[in-house]
Amino acid sequence: GESVGLHLPTLSVQEGDNSIINCAYSNSASDYFIWYKQESGKGPQFIIDIRSNMDKRQGQRVTVLLNKTVKHLSLQIAATQPGDSAVYFCAEIPRDDKIIFGKGTRLHILP
């Protein structure tokens, strides 16, 4: 069946280091992928997205990589800061437009 999953439920990273959060998806027909950040007590917030015709997209301190061959998505956060502590969700949108969320990875920043 279709699924979006994450390799690690919790990731601890030293402040200042780069963070890499990984995600596997199974629907090769998905057109659109999004990373969301959810801080405690808040709703998910959009970080960055990528369409299936791209393999890399960069934002401010964040980069999303898409490897369609192995159905893998990753989020890279450069110079991780305390404010980056949150749960990160990957999501895929197949062509029927119903978004499918992964279960989330908690990013914990070590001082």
Add this chain to the structure above:
Amino acid sequence: DADVTQTPRNRITKTGKRIMLECSQTKGHDRMYWYRQDPGLGLRLIYYSFDVKDINKGEISDGYSVSRQAQAKFSLSLESAIPNQTALYFCATSDLTKQGAGEQFFGPGTRLTVL
């Protein structure tokens, strides 16, 4: 996101009670969604609506109903609440872009506890 508001933010109720959660948006989006979030299970889609006359069941619609009163309003009802409906509920909106489906904008969430 202040453009998407949810009321109430917290609610404690008893088994068997009827509960309505409301969502309003000022983004002018046609598409609206209701999700529930449980620890370890991520976000699961309950219902979604692509316009005022369009209502669709999501992954876990049993025990829930919705009403799209206007483009800006989408309410979720629990006809007879049960304890396993205790969860965090999120409303979201999105629009169709030139490239296809767009990102979803989420409300702040409603924490519902059913005793």
